[in-house]
Amino acid sequence: MTHRVGILGATGAVGQRFIQLLDGHPQFEIACLTASDASAGKPYREAAKWRLDSAIPKPVRDITVRATDPAEIPDDVDLLFSSLPSGVAAEIEPDLCAAGYVVSSNSSNDRMADDVPLTIPEINPGHLDLIEVQRDERGWDGALVKNPNCSTITMVPTLAALDEFGLERAQVSTLQAVSGAGYSGVTSMEIIDNAIPHIGGEEEKMETESRKLLGDFDGAELSLHSAEVAASCNRIPTIDGHLENVFAELADDPEPADVRAAMESYPSADLPSSPDQLIHVFGDDQPERPQPRMDRMRGDGMQVVAGGVRTTPAGVKYNCLAHNTIRGAAGASLLNGELLANEGWI
Ligand SMILES: NC(=O)C1=CN([C@@H]2O[C@H](COP(=O)(O)OP(=O)(O)OC[C@H]3O[C@@H](n4cnc5c(N)ncnc54)[C@H](OP(=O)(O)O)[C@@H]3O)[C@@H](O)[C@H]2O)C=CC1
Numbered sequence: 001m002t003h004r005v006g007i008l009g010a011t012g013a014v015g016q017r018f019i020q021l022l023d024g025h026p027q028f029e030i031a032c033l034t035a036s037d038a039s040a041g042k043p044y045r046e047a048a049k050w051r052l053d054s055a056i057p058k059p060v061r062d063i064t065v066r067a068t069d070p071a072e073i074p075d076d077v078d079l080l081f082s083s084l085p086s087g088v089a090a091e092i093e094p095d096l097c098a099a100g101y102v103v104s105s106n107s108s109n110d111r112m113a114d115d116v117p118l119t120i121p122e123i124n125p126g127h128l129d130l131i132e133v134q135r136d137e138r139g140w141d142g143a144l145v146k147n148p149n150c151s152t153i154t155m156v157p158t159l160a161a162l163d164e165f166g167l168e169r170a171q172v173s174t175l176q177a178v179s180g181a182g183y184s185g186v187t188s189m190e191i192i193d194n195a196i197p198h199i200g201g202e203e204e205k206m207e208t209e210s211r212k213l214l215g216d217f218d219g220a221e222l223s224l225h226s227a228e229v230a231a232s233c234n235r236i237p238t239i240d241g242h243l244e245n246v247f248a249e250l251a252d253d254p255e256p257a258d259v260r261a262a263m264e265s266y267p268s269a270d271l272p273s274s275p276d277q278l279i280h281v282f283g284d285d286q287p288e289r290p291q292p293r294m295d296r297m298r299g300d301g302m303q304v305v306a307g308g309v310r311t312t313p314a315g316v317k318y319n320c321l322a323h324n325t326i327r328g329a330a331g332a333s334l335l336n337g338e339l340l341a342n343e344g345w346i
């Protein structure tokens with residue numbers, strides 16, 4: 001069955017990725033695109049400053065961009081993908097859900113709300129059932145589902161794999177690409193020949209969202225994972241792909257080979273956009289990998305890549321990487337949309 005979908009914030013960095021990923025999608029057909037009032041009324045090809053290295057898909061070029069307003073969304077749209085600035089999303093997403101739309105959102109507002117599923121389909125698909133709680137509490141016919149922050153998505157699959165050794169604490173330092181800040185987020189004068197050791201709000205997101213993703217949902221309430229997470233976030237002059245150095249403290253004492261095996265065998269999901277293998281792991285023979293330019297497009301940008309697994313007195317350290325606007329953003333919302341479709345929520 002084909003579902004008609006809309007993209008909110010379709011002209012932005014993440015919106016363009018949605019359009020690229022939805023081209024030829026087996027389940028979803030683009031029915032409407034929205035952006036700010038400045039773009040509304042223009043054909044997409046004029047409204048969007050297209051910056052991806054593939055052409056704008058033909059069926060999308062002439063679609064007229066609409067204002068981001070519930071009255072503008074056609075009734076027969078089953079699912080809305082949202083990539084709006086979080087302040088704008090916080091205003092409009094609840095109205096859309098109240099109007100009966102199911103929203104798979106990438107924006108950071110409401111990710112930590114008790115009744116909002118924050119999901120990575122390969123990690124915590126069962127959290128989607130929080131929709132029942134959400135509908136009871138908010139009286140919505142629609143639903144709001146979130147994917148996590150891009151740096152969080154990069155690390156959490158590896159932590160989920162480590163949990164079989166008793167994950168007690170994780171510390172992470174990130175090297176984040178400029179596309180994470182959006183097209184006008186970091187100027188060239190700020191970032192060329194430089195690194196910026198602060199990304200507003202990012203550390204707290206990694207520290208809280210990861211514990212929600214790894215937490216337990218008992219059908220009524222969600223409890224956070226007990227592991228403490230501490231993050232330090234840095235912007236570097238790469239275009240795409242967040243690289244992270246993780247130090248994990250474990251109850252058990254696994255060898256690096258055991259850790260690599262746990263990551264490599266962590267199951268993927270049976271969804272159209274899920275990679276065959278969720279985590280690719282480089283061995284001791286390639287300690288210099290993963291690297292952003294070399295590894296961000298593995299699994300069409302949907303795979304998490306790890307390497308450099310070594311022991312520490314308290315557990316293990318390793319590096320991990322994912323494509324921040326694909327696995328970390330548009331691809332993550334798309335996967336949640338596929339899960340919503342497969343589980344009959346749309
Ligand atoms: N880039 C990334 O790696 C990630 C981004 N995110 C999140 O995704 C969201 C989008 O990010 P990104 O694509 O980078 O941002 P961009 O600034 O590139 O794009 C923003 C989009 O929102 C639209 N928009 C802006 N203001 C309004 C408004 N007042 N009303 C309606 N639409 C508006 C813009 O339309 P117009 O073109 O008309 O201005 C554009 O389509 C943000 O919440 C961001 O935090 C999440 C994870 C990763």
Ligand SMILES: N[C@@H](CC(=O)OP(=O)(O)O)C(=O)O
Pocket residue numbers: 086106107108148149150151176177179180181199202205324
């Ligand atoms: N802050 C992230 C991208 C982002 O927009 O995150 P969030 O979805 O949590 O707002 C980065 O700069 O790389």
